[in-house]
Amino acid sequence: MPPLLEVRNLTTHIRTRRGTVRAVDDVSFTLEAGETLGLVGESGCGKSMTGLSLMGLLPPGGAMVGDSSVALDGRELVGLPERDLRRVRGNDIAMVFQDPMTSLDPTKTIGHQVAEGVLLHRGCSRAEAADRAAEVLGLVGLPHPRERLKDYPHQLSGGLRQRVLIAMALANEPRVLIADEPTTALDVTIQAQILALLADLRARLGMAMILITHDMGVTAGHTDRVNVMYAGRIAESTGTDRLFHGMRHPYTQSLLASVPRLDQDPGKELPTIPGMPPDLTDPPGGCRFAGRCRYATDRCRTDEPELTGSDQHRYACWHPTDGPLPPSATAAVPRATEAAAPAVHDRPLLEARGLVREFPVRGARIPGRGRRVVHALSGVSLELAPGETFGLVGESGCGKTTLGRLLVGLDRPDTGTVTLDGTDLGLLRGRELRRRRRDLQMMFQDPFSSLDPRMRVGGILREPLQIQGIGTAREQKARVAELLAEVGLPERGAELYPHEFSGGQRQRIGLARALALTPKLIVADEPVSALDVSVRAQVLNLMNRLQASHGLSYIVISHDLAVVRYLADRIGVMYLGRMVEVGSADDIHLRAAHPYTAGLLKAVPVPDPQLERAKLGTGISGELPSPVDPPSGCRFRTRCPLARERCADEEPALRLFGAGHTAACHFPLQQPLPDTPAKAATDASA
Amino acid sequence: MTAYLLRRTGQALVVVFGVMVLTFVMIHLVPGSAARASLGTRATAERIALFNAANGLDRPLAAQFVSFVQQAAEGNFGTSYSLHQPVSTLIAQRLPRDGVLLGLSTLLALSVALPMGIFQAVRRGRVADHVLTVVSFVLYSMPDFFFALLLVAVFSVQLHLLPSQAPQAESVAGILADPRALVLPVVTLTLVSVAGFSRYMRSSAIGTLAQEYVQVARSKGLPERLVLRRHVLRNSLLPVVTVLGLSAPTVVAGAVIAESVFNYPGMGLLFFQAATSKDYPVMLGSTLVVGVATVIGSLLADIAYSLLDPRIRYVDA
C-alpha cells in the first residue's frame, strides 16, 4: 500500500525580478495517516513553500519543476488540471495559516466562511452547510457555536479566530492537515491550548498532519518525525526523540544550542550561528551550510552532500556530528551584577510607586453607563538597581508595554510616581525633563518599522545627539563610528539605509541608537521576538556584553519566558494590569508562588521531547478577560484552578515568600514567610 | 448605527451652512458689479442705483446674507438677473437633466472601472496591466474639453455617426427619447471617471490580493473567479467608496465643461452662463446645489461604507 502522502524530488522555483529563487530543492518525504511530521527551520528555509507546493498554491511566478512528484494515496497531484486540484484542496488536503488576525475575511460572518468550503465540496444545501459549520466550530471549542455563526471576525479574540481557522480547515474532514506556524502569533497560554486541540483532533479524526514551525519547543512536544530544512533542502530527517538527543547534522546541533532554554545557565553565552543563510537565487556549490558551519572543510565547499543514513535517520553532511553540543562549548558571560543575589543597594536607580494608567474606550460610549475605561495598569510598583536586568512577562494585554512606556517617560501615569536617581520624573518639565530622558532609552520589537526608512543609519544614530545638542559635527560622527563598532556593525554601515540590513542587523542598529546617549536604563520591548533563532542568540549575547561594559540596567519586556530567564536577574509577572509576582529568576522558575506564574511556565514549550510529553494539561485555560471590566477580587480568579469564594470578595495583597520574592494570592503554591508584611504590599495598596 | 447616521447627518447640515457662508462671501468679493453686467457698461449711475435698490444690493453684506438664508430656507433663491426667472425654477428644470447625465455616466464608469481595476491587479506587472495603465493616464491627464472636442471631431464631423449636440428636450423623458444624442456627452464623462476610479480600484485590489484571507479562500478550493467575487471585490471597494463620495466636485467640474461643449442644458451650462454674466442669484443657487450634492455624496459614501464593513456597523452595537 502506498503511503498516504508521498513527496518525491519536490523542487519549487519562483521567478522574480532579481532572478529565479530556488525556494525548495529536491525535497522527498512520506507521511502516514495519524502521524505528525514537523517541517522545521528558519525563515526562508523553504518550509512554508513546501506546504504551499503541496496545496498547489504557489505565489505568482512559482512552479514545481523537474520530476517533482506529490502523490496522495498513490494519485499524482503535480500536473493535475486546476479543476481537479481544486477538488483536493480544502477537501483532502487543508491548510491552517499563521496569522489569525489577517486570515479571516473581515466582511463575512464566520459561519459563512466555514460553510463556504462545505458548500463547495459536499454539494449540500445551505442549511446543511450551516449545520456542519456549527458542528466543527463546536469541535474546535468555540463556545455556543450556533449563536456565533453570525459573528464577524473582529468580534472574536485572536485565540478564537485561530480556532475558527482550524474549523475551516477541518470542515471537510481532510486526510492531510498542513499547519503553517499555527500558533506563532498567539500568546503561550493560547498556543498551548491550540496545539493540544490540534493533537486531539488529529487523533480523533485519524488525520495526518504537517506542522511547519520555527519553534524547537513546539517541535519537541507535537511531532513524531521531523524534517530539518536549510536553504531549500532537507538537512536532516528523523524521529523527534532522536533529533533532539542524537542529531547528526551540524545545523540541527547549532540550531538547538542557540535556543535559550528555561534551564539555560545564564552565566554562559549562547552559542550562535555566525553569518546568514545563502541567497537562494544563486546558492553556493557544495554544502549550503558550509559558510556558517563550525566543522566545514574544503570538501564541504566543493561537493554537495546527499541525504544518507538509514531509513530512520537521514542527514546530508560529510562530517556528521553525534548528538548535542556539550554545554562547555561556550564562553562564560561577564555579568554586571551577581546574578544569584538580588542586590540590595542603598538607592535604586529607578523606582515606580503605585502606577495607575487608564485609557478611555474608543467609540463605544453607552448612555447612562458613563465613561468606560481600559484599566491598563492598576497600581504597579517596582524597583531597579543600577546594573540590574528586570524582566516583565505576561500575556498580551496584561499592561507590560504600558508600564515600559511609563518608565521611560513616553507616557505619564494617571497616579503614582516614577523616580529616577531620586528625582521624580513627573515633576520635571521642559529642558530638565529632556536632559533626564537621556538616561532612559527604549528599544522596540520591530526593528524595521522603528527606523526611518529614508534616513541613512549614520543620520539615525546622530539624531539623538543633535536633538540633545551633544558635541560638534565631527565628534558626533566619531561617536556614530564608535557605536557601530560596539554593536558589531562595519563602519561603512553609516552610509547605508535600514532596508539594506538584515533583521538581526537592524536590531543591532536599534540597540546602537538606544546607546547613543549613554543611558543608564534601556527598556527593551520584545527585543528579539521578530528575529530568527540563530540571530536571536547573537542579539541576546550582544545585550549581555554591552550591559557588562556600560553598567547598563535593562527592563526586558517579553512574552518569551526563556529569553527573560536568560537575560533577567529579577522577573515580574503581570496579569491584567497588576504585578502578581516578583522574584529572582530562580524564585520564579523554581519556586513560583502564584498559580498564574506556574501556569504560564507550564505553557512554555521546552525543546525536549520527554519533558514536553510528560506535561499534563496545557497550563492555563480560557482567555484574558476584558480589561474594561476586570473580575472583582483577584483578577486571575476566572482562570485560576485554585480559585475559591474568598478570591472573588477580597483582593489578595502582595506577601513575602523569601528575600525579594513577593506574590499576591490567597492560596499560594508556596508557604509565605510568617507575618512579614512585604514592603511592596503596603505600596501596592496605597 | 442609527446614532452614527444621526451624527453624520448633523455634521452634514453644519457643512451645508458653511458652504452657504463661503459661497456668499466669495461671490461678493469678486470684482465687477452685477448691475453693470446686467445693464451694460453705458448705464447711468441712476439706473445702477435703481437696480441695486431693487435687488437689495445697497444693503450691508450681513443683511443681504440673512435675507439670502431666510429665502433659501423657503426654497427661494431670488430671480435671475439675466434670465428673469426664479432661480428655483431654473434649478428645478435643470437638476433632473444632470441626474440623467451624471447618473448614467457614473454608473457606466463604475461598471467598467471596478472590474478593470481588479483585472489589472490580478494581472499586475503584465502587458495588459501596462497597456491599461497607459490608457488611464492618457485619459486622466487629457483636459476634459479637449477630449470632448476630439470625440466630436471623430464621431460627428468625420464619421457622421453621432450628433455633436446633446438632446435639447425640456423633460427627462424627452432627453431619454433621443439616446443617440446622449452618447457623446455620457461617454466623455464616463471615460474621464473610469480613468480615476480604475486607478483607485487597482491599487486597493492589489492590497486586498496580498491579504492572507485571499490565500485562505483559495486553500478551501474556491475557483479564482469566486475568490475575486466573494472576497476581493467587497474588501477592495471599501477605500474606493470613500474616494467616490469625495469625487462629486470633480464630476461636477467635468459636467460644466461637457455641458458647454455639447450645449446640454443642465446645471453646468447654467452656472457657466451665470458666471460670465455675473448673475449672482443663479451663481449662489447653483453653487449651493453643488455644495449640498457633495455633502450628500460623502454622506452616502459613509453609509455605504458602514454597510460594507461590519467593523463600522457594529461599533455602537
Ligand code: SF4
Ligand atoms: S557538509 Fe560540511 S559544511 Fe555541510 S554541514 Fe556537514 S560539515 Fe558542515
Ligand code: SF4
Ligand atoms: S487569589 Fe485565588 S484566584 Fe487569585 S491566584 Fe490565588 S488562588 Fe487563584
